[in-house]
Amino acid sequence: MPIVYVGLGSNRGDKEKNILKAITLLKENGQKILKTSSIYKTKPYGYKEQKDFLNAVVKLRTKLNPENFLILCKKIESEIGRKKSFRLGPREIDLDILFFGKRVIKNKKLTIPHKDLHNREFVLRPLREISPNLIHPVLKKRIAKINNVIIGEKKIR
Numbered sequence: 001m002p003i004v005y006v007g008l009g010s011n012r013g014d015k016e017k018n019i020l021k022a023i024t025l026l027k028e029n030g031q032k033i034l035k036t037s038s039i040y041k042t043k044p045y046g047y048k049e050q051k052d053f054l055n056a057v058v059k060l061r062t063k064l065n066p067e068n069f070l071i072l073c074k075k076i077e078s079e080i081g082r083k084k085s086f087r088l089g090p091r092e093i094d095l096d097i098l099f100f101g102k103r104v105i106k107n108k109k110l111t112i113p114h115k116d117l118h119n120r121e122f123v124l125r126p127l128r129e130i131s132p133n134l135i136h137p138v139l140k141k142r143i144a145k146i147n148n149v150i151i152g153e154k155k156i157r
Contacts, residue, residue, distance in 0.1 A: 042121070
């Protein structure tokens with residue numbers, strides 16, 4: 001069973017409750033949660049004229065293939081009340097498949113690893129918290145190294 005990393009974000013309604021509900025629904029739908037990051041308050045990415053987000057990352061095992069896992073994520077988003085909005089706009093909940101094992105997938109419905117994750121601190125910081133040594137299968141770099149570049153951290157020793 002592959003290990004999957006899912007980014008969760010919310011900036012509408014009870015944001016923390018939405019994230020926790022999404023994690024519960026992943027469990028209730030047969031996903032084995034291995035680790036959950038802290039929940040981080042972050043500024044909006046892209047479209048700035050909206051409320052701050054809460055973000056987290058979950059590491060889990062699944063029996064589903066990537067396409068069926070995407071269907072499950074969309075079902076959970078709908079169940080929590082996500083409504084269609086514009087790209088990067090406000091949302092009750094967003095579940096993004098960041099990594100699916102070591103697979104690299106690019107088709108009309110799926111891009112794995114998530115195409116812009118290496119530029120998004122709101123994903124990298126919680127991902128680094130739970131799996132700093134995870135290797136990005138395209139960039140061939142550890143998450144901790146990518147995140148150091150994004151937030152400008154420098155090693156002292």
